[in-house]
Amino acid sequence: MSEEIRRRLQDAQARLTPEQIIAALDLALTTWRAPDSLYRDKLARDHGVFSREVLETGTIEGLRDWTGEALRALRASEMREPCWAPRLTTVWLAGTIPTAAFHAMMIPLLAGSAVYAKAPSHDPTSPRLFAESLRAADPDLGAALVVGNDEELLETADAVVAHGSDETVAAIRARVPPSRVFVGHGHKLSVAAVGPDVPVEEAAAAVGLDIALYDGRGCLSPAYLLVSDDPRGRADAFAVALSKVLQSLASELPRGPLSADEEAMVREMRARAAVRNGVRLEMPPGSTCWTVIREPLGSTPRPGWLRSVPVIPLSDATELTHRCAALAPHLSCLGHAGWGAQRAEVTRAVREGGGSRTCPLGRMQYPPINWNQDGLSPLGSILRVIDEEGSAGRRA
Amino acid sequence: MQVLAWIGEGAGSVRDDIRFEALALETFRFQYARNPAYRRLCQALGVRPDSVQRWQDIPSVPTGAFKEARLATFPEEEEIRTFRTSGSTSQRRGALHLDTLEVYEASLLASFDAYVCAGWGRMRFAVLAPSETDAPDSSLSYMFSTACREFGTPDSRFYATRDGWHLEQAIADLQEAKQPVAVLGTAFAFVHLLDILAGRGIRLALADGSRVMETGGFKGRSRELTREVLHSGLSIGLGVPHASIINQYGMCELGSQFYEPSLANGIPTRTKKVPPWVRTRVVDPATMTDVASGETGILLHYDLANTGSVIAVQTSDIGRSLEDGFEVMGRLQGAEARGCSIAADILLGGP
Numbered sequence: 001m002s003e004e005i006r007r008r009l010q011d012a013q014a015r016l017t018p019e020q021i022i023a024a025l026d027l028a029l030t031t032w033r034a035p036d037s038l039y040r041d042k043l044a045r046d047h048g049v050f051s052r053e054v055l056e057t058g059t060i061e062g063l064r065d066w067t068g069e070a071l072r073a074l075r076a077s078e079m080r081e082p083c084w085a086p087r088l089t090t091v092w093l094a095g096t097i098p099t100a101a102f103h104a105m106m107i108p109l110l111a112g113s114a115v116y117a118k119a120p121s122h123d124p125t126s127p128r129l130f131a132e133s134l135r136a137a138d139p140d141l142g143a144a145l146v147v148g149n150d151e152e153l154l155e156t157a158d159a160v161v162a163h164g165s166d167e168t169v170a171a172i173r174a175r176v177p178p179s180r181v182f183v184g185h186g187h188k189l190s191v192a193a194v195g196p197d198v199p200v201e202e203a204a205a206a207v208g209l210d211i212a213l214y215d216g217r218g219c220l221s222p223a224y225l226l227v228s229d230d231p232r233g234r235a236d237a238f239a240v241a242l243s244k245v246l247q248s249l250a251s252e253l254p255r256g257p258l259s260a261d262e263e264a265m266v267r268e269m270r271a272r273a274a275v276r277n278g279v280r281l282e283m284p285p286g287s288t289c290w291t292v293i294r295e296p297l298g299s300t301p302r303p304g305w306l307r308s309v310p311v312i313p314l315s316d317a318t319e320l321t322h323r324c325a326a327l328a329p330h331l332s333c334l335g336h337a338g339w340g341a342q343r344a345e346v347t348r349a350v351r352e353g354g355g356s357r358t359c360p361l362g363r364m365q366y367p368p369i370n371w372n373q374d375g376l377s378p379l380g381s382i383l384r385v386i387d388e389e390g391s392a393g394r395r396a
Numbered sequence: 397m398q399v400l401a402w403i404g405e406g407a408g409s410v411r412d413d414i415r416f417e418a419l420a421l422e423t424f425r426f427q428y429a430r431n432p433a434y435r436r437l438c439q440a441l442g443v444r445p446d447s448v449q450r451w452q453d454i455p456s457v458p459t460g461a462f463k464e465a466r467l468a469t470f471p472e473e474e475e476i477r478t479f480r481t482s483g484s485t486s487q488r489r490g491a492l493h494l495d496t497l498e499v500y501e502a503s504l505l506a507s508f509d510a511y512v513c514a515g516w517g518r519m520r521f522a523v524l525a526p527s528e529t530d531a532p533d534s535s536l537s538y539m540f541s542t543a544c545r546e547f548g549t550p551d552s553r554f555y556a557t558r559d560g561w562h563l564e565q566a567i568a569d570l571q572e573a574k575q576p577v578a579v580l581g582t583a584f585a586f587v588h589l590l591d592i593l594a595g596r597g598i599r600l601a602l603a604d605g606s607r608v609m610e611t612g613g614f615k616g617r618s619r620e621l622t623r624e625v626l627h628s629g630l631s632i633g634l635g636v637p638h639a640s641i642i643n644q645y646g647m648c649e650l651g652s653q654f655y656e657p658s659l660a661n662g663i664p665t666r667t668k669k670v671p672p673w674v675r676t677r678v679v680d681p682a683t684m685t686d687v688a689s690g691e692t693g694i695l696l697h698y699d700l701a702n703t704g705s706v707i708a709v710q711t712s713d714i715g716r717s718l719e720d721g722f723e724v725m726g727r728l729q730g731a732e733a734r735g736c737s738i739a740a741d742i743l744l745g746g747p
Contacts, residue, residue: 258682259729260680260681260682261681261728261729263681263682264458264681264682264694264712264728265728267458267681267684268458268460268461268710268712270440271437271457271458271460271461271710272458272460272461272463272464273464274436274437274439274440274441274461275433275434275436275437275457275461275464275465275467276433276436276464276465277432277433277436277465279436280440281440285442
C-alpha cells in the first residue's frame with residue numbers, strides 16, 4: 001500500500017515544473033482568500049474546534065501574504081542549485097490551526113517533493129480541505145498530496161517533518177531511519193511583551209486578537225502577558241483594559257466549544273490562580289469564555305490557555321529576558337509593543353528563550369510564509385545543498 | 397467536637413443528612429473565616445458565607461489548587477504534619493496541612509476497621525509500601541502505619557524501606573505464613589510482586605481469611621493493568637478469593653478514604669462506600685451541576701474530616717453515583733489533546 005502511494009505521489013510531482021507548482025499553490029491559496037470561498041465555508045462547517053468567525057479571520061488574514069510572489073521568493077532564496085530535494089516527504093501534522101497545517105504541507109511541495117500528510121486526530125478537516133483545494137487548482141499537484149493514516153510511510157519517505165508534543169516527535173524520530181531527513185517541531189509556546197511606550201488600551205486591543213484567534217490553542221498564542229509595570233499599577237490597568245477587549249471579542253470572535261474536560265481545566269486554572277496571595281481574576285460571570293489573571297510581581301504562574309491568560313508585571317526591561325530564558329528552549333514567538341529604546345531587550349529575550357520569531361502584537365497568529373520555525377529555514381531544512389568545488393578546492 | 401463524635405460512631409453510623417448539612421455549613425463558615433487562600437477563591441467566585449445555604453453550594457477546591465497555596469485554617473507554627481502528593485522534586489506537589497491528627501486518624505481507622513478488618517480483629521499485615529518513618533510526608537504510609545499499630549499483630553512488616561523494595565522477602569514470609577495475612581499496598585507494588593511470582597513460577601496459598609487491599613494506581617511506576625487483570629492476578633498469585641481483594645480510593649487532600657465493602661459483605665463489588673460524614677457528588681464539569689443518577693461526571697467530595705483545610709474537594713476523577721456509593725471510571729484527559737501549546741508544567745521563571 002505505502003509503495004503504491006509513494007509511486008503515485010512521486011509520479012505526479014515529477015510531471016511538474018517549479019513554476020507550475022508555484023502557480024498551483026498560488027491559485028489554491030487565492031481560492032481560500034476569496035470573499036466567498038467555498039473552502040472557508042466548509043472549514044467553518046466541519047472544523048468543530050473554532051468558531052466560524054475565528055476561522056474566517058484567521059484564514060483570510062493569515063493567508064494574505066502567502067502569495068505566488070512570496071512562494072517564488074522563498075524558493076529563490078533557499079533552493080540554490082544544485083541541491084537534492086526529497087522525492088517524498090511525510091508530514092506528521094499536529095494541533096488544530098488550519099494555516100499551520102497548510103504551511104506544513106505546502107513547503108515540501110514547493111521544494112518539488114510529493115507529500116504524504118498524516119492528519120491530526122482533532123483536526124482532520126484542514127488538511128483534507130487543503131488537499132481538495134489543491135486538486136481543484138491543479139490536478140497534477142493535487143495528486144502529489146495525499147492525506148492519510150499510513151504510518152509505514154514514516155519509514156520509507158525520503159524526509160519526515162513531524163509536529164507534536166516532544167514525546168510524539170521523539171517517538172516518530174525513533175522510527176525514521178538515520179539516513180533520512182528528519183525535522184521535528186515539538187512543544188512550543190509564545191509570550192506577549194508590553195513595553196512602557198505604548199498606551200495600555202492599544203496594547204490590549206492588539207494582544208486581545210492574538211489571544212482570541214485560535215482560542216489560545218496554538219503555539220503562537222500568547223501563554224503569558226508580560227507588562228512593564230512602570231509606573232506601578234500599569235500592569236493592572238492593562239489587565240482591566242484586556243478584560244474589556246476579551247469581553248468584546250467574545251461576541252466578535254466567539255470562542256469555539258470546549259470539551260467537558262477543558263471546561264473543568266479552565267475552572268481549575270482559575271481556582272489555582274485564585275487561591276494564591278496577590279492574584280486577582282477578571283472573568284465574565286457564569287462563563288469560562290475568558291479569564292485575565294492579574295499576577296503580583298515576581299510570580300511564576302502556569303501558562304495560559306483557552307483564552308485564560310496571566311498578566312505578569314515586569315519591574316524592569318531586563319526581567320523580560322530573565323522570564324523568557326526560563327522557558328528555554330520552548331519559546332516560539334515573542335509578540336511585542338512599546339519597547340522603543342529598549343527594543344534590543346526583546347531580541348535578547350527571544351534569543352535566550354530559544355525562540356525564533358518576534359512580531360508586533362496583533363500579528364502573532366500570522367507568521368510569514370518564509371518563517372524560520374524553530375530557527376530552521378523552511379525549505380532548507382529538508383534540502384541537501386551540494387557544494388561543487390573548483391580545482392583550488394574553493395566552492396564554485 | 398461534633399465531627400469527631402460522629403466519626404467515633406463508626407462507618408456504620410446513620411447517614412444523617414440534616415446532621416451532615418449543619419456540620420458542613422458550620423465547617424465552611426469556619427474555613428472561610430480562617431483559611432485565607434480558600435477565602436480568596438470564594439471571593440473570586442462571588443461566594444460569601446451568608447450566600448451558602450446548602451452543603452452542595454459550598455465552593456469546591458480542585459486538587460490542583462493544593463499545589464498553589466497553603467490551604468489551612470491555622471498558622472504554620474501550629475502545623476504538626478504535612479502530607480504531600482506524589483511527584484518529583486521538580487514538580488509542584490499538593491499538600492494537606494494538619495494541626496491535629498485526631499480527626500484524620502479517627503476517620504481512617506473507622507473505615508479501615510469496617511472494610512479491611514471487617515470484624516476479624518488483629519491480623520498480620522504485610523505492607524508493600526514504606527512506613528511513615530520512611531515516608532513521613534505520605535498520607536498512605538501514615539494510614540498503613542496507623543492501621544498496623546491499631547489492628548496489626550507484632551509480626552506485621554513493611555516491605556519497602558529507604559533502601560528499596562524487599563519483595564523477595566515478602567514472598568518468603570508469605571510462603572511461610574500459617575495464619576491469615578492482610579496484604580496491603582500500592583497497585584504498582586502488586587504488579588511487581590506478581591511479576592516476581594510469575595517469573596519464579598510460584599503461586600501462594602494464603603490462609604483462609606487472608607485479604608488484599610490495593611490502592612494508589614500505577615503512577616507510571618509499573619505497567620498498567622486493568623482492575624480485572626490485577627485482581628485476577630492477585631487472586632491466582634496469592635490464593636485469595638476475589639471477594640477478599642478490595643480497592644481503596646483515597647487522596648492526599650482528603651481526610652477520609654473510600655473502600656469497596658466486598659470483605660464486609662462477602663460479595664465482590666466495584667462500588668466505593670462513602671462514610672456517613674462524607675458526601676460525594678458527581679457533576680458535569682461544564683456546568684458543575686449534578687448529573688443524572690448513573691451518568692458519568694467528575695467526583696466532588698465533601699469531607700467533614702477535612703476540618704483544618706477545606707471541606708469540599710474537586711477531583712480529576714471521573715465516576716458515577718450508585719445507590720450505595722460511587723464507582724471510579726477514569727481520569728480527566730490531559731490538556732494537550734486539542735492544542736499544540738506546551739504542557740502546563742513548564743513554568744515561567746521569576747527574575
